Amino acid sequence: MKAIINANIFDYENYIENQYILFENQIIEVGAMENYPGALYEINAKNSIVMPGFVVGHTHIYSTFARGINLSFSPKNFKDILEQLWWKIDAKLGKDEIFYSALVAGIEFLKSGVTTVFDHHASGALIRNSLNTLKEALIDNIGLRGIFCFETSDRFPVRKCIDENLEFLQNNSQMYAGIFGLHASLSLSDKTLKTIAEEYNGPIHIHVAESIDDVDYSVSNYGLTVVERLNKFGLLRKNSILAHCVHVSEKELGLISKNNCYVALNVSSNMNNAVGLPNYKKMKTFNVKTIVGNDGLGFNFARELLALLFSMKLNGHSPLAFNLNDLKNVITNTYEIAQYYLNVKLGRILPGYAADFVIVPYTPPTPIDKTNAFSHFVYGILDNFKPSHGIVNGKILMENHKINLQVNEIYSIARKIAQRLWESLI
Known part of the structure; x- marks a missing residue:
């Protein structure tokens, strides 16, 4: 003992x-x-x-090798950020990149007091068995807990994305579990949403109205807002995680609350991408449960908690708009949703x-x-x-x-893999 x-x-x-x-x-x-x-x-x-230990309610471990990258980058909107940076990177990620980015992420998270993560993964060069590769690195080698998914998107072979999620969901323990992942409304066709709704009846993990681009695309192409569109296909399932929800209406907040979904707040990323900030006051009014993530922007979760506190005060135009009890509730909710997936008492x-x-x-x-x-x-x-x-x-x-790992050796190998990845993007 x-x-x-x-x-x-x-x-x-x-x-x-x-x-x-x-x-x-x-x-x-x-x-x-x-x-x-x-x-x-x-x-x-x-x-x-x-x-x-902290629980991170939404992150992207695959972003690890973006640190220091030098790509041509002149975005005019959020879609440009995706196309000029993130979609270029994740399209090239294979087994080595996934494994070593997860090893580095696990070490960095551990140093920052994080013991459990909800990871939203994408890797175009390796879809099938990508989640097991993450699990092998983060859980088996580092020793953290994790809840993983692959972000299904029409920019990847959809069938492979769906099968990867469904297969990983078959096995879980108190150390790891799966949730069905989708990227965002702007990269998902009606056909894809219909297929997922028919083949899977559990909760989902998806980006929702992170930028106004996502909303405009949904309304222009489908005549529905993002949350309304998910609701149309019956995908607003209990214990789903809807990341961001920066640009959602009161009607959408009502749907989120009615269907017992969680909203993952990622304010540092929202500010970094200049997409706006979520309206916590309205979420609280509609009894929407909020959790806290970092959207893959670094590993210092203490910084993310402070950013949440300060940004929500500013966005609410009052030092009382987000108080210490609000912060405590968001933290507590993040433990609560992790407990649900891992079937272990946390927090x-x-x-x-x-x-x-x-x-x-x-x-x-x-x-x-x-x-x-x-x-x-x-x-x-x-x-x-x-x-x-x-x-x-x-x-x-x-x-x-x-x-208790060969940290210097892991980072040395990671640098070589990152260099190889960067060279493939030029």
């Missing part, structure tokens, strides 16, 4: 000082240090915060929950207790978020900032 000792525990609901945590793959016992029974292996968390430090922790050095310069711990988390811990330890499913994946 393992133990974290001298821990100051924070799990969004509680803040308790000087505790021990006994765990294997799940938390067995939590208590005051004065009652600590001992364990075979101990991690001393003195002067640190122990908290649940709290209580007996029976998964032993997915990060340990973050933090010496508060002002008093801290249960009443203000979340404020310390936002304005202190997130501002300098550098975990010393990362533990997933009870396994110590990072200890004293050192990851």
Whole structure:
């Protein structure tokens, strides 16, 4: 049995000082240090915060090798961004690119306190078995948890996309699972949506109204908004993840809420692409459940949480438009949807929950207790978020900032593969 000792525990609901945590793959016992029974292996968390690892509700691991790329790039709209950058890259991704981008992403996520990811994948050079390749890298080699899908699109062989999703969905565990992926309305024909609706009856993971281009295309070609079009085919299924929803109407928010879908907010990406920001106030009014992702823009999830807080205040034209309780609810919802797919309890430090922790050095310069711990988390811990330890499913994946892998060798190989990829795009 393992133990974290001298821990100051924070799990969004509680803040308790000087505790021990006994765990294997799940938390067995939590208590005051004065009652600590001992364990075979101990991690001393003195002067640190122990908290649940982050869950990223929407990301793109395949974006890993875009860092530093030099392509001709002069977009006038969002469709140009896709065509001039992302669709060029993902069309060339094969097994090596998928595997090593996922290894690097797993290491970077772990260093940033992330223990579970929802990945939305695309790779034109390898569709079939691409999700297993991701799983092999991120789950089997790194040790994180993941929920994977392939973004079905008419720019790929649709039959291969559908089969890849359906086959991966057949196998899952508490470490990994599948969800059916679609790219976006602007790259999906009615024929494709009809086929998916007929062959699959579960939830989906799709980009929705990320830019006004997606909306205009849908209205011009099909006479329906993006959400209305998905609803027409019966694809607004419970526990679906609709990423972005920047340009949705009140009618669409009503449909999203009625069908118990989640909206993944990715504000850093929205600002980077200059597509606008989601209207959280309206989503809250319509009781739409929101989660937080990063759309593949880096790995620093602490930064994403702060960006969400600040951008929603600005977009709502009030410092009260998005408060700390709103941020806590979005974080809690992200754990909730991950729990659904993985069938494991996440997001709290209580007996029976998964032993997915990060340990973050933090010496508060002002008093801290249960009443203000979340404020310390936002304005202190997130501002300098550098975990010393990362533990997933009870396994110590990072200890004293050192990851238990040949990191230098992995990055060396990754650079060679990235160079080869870049040269193929010239």
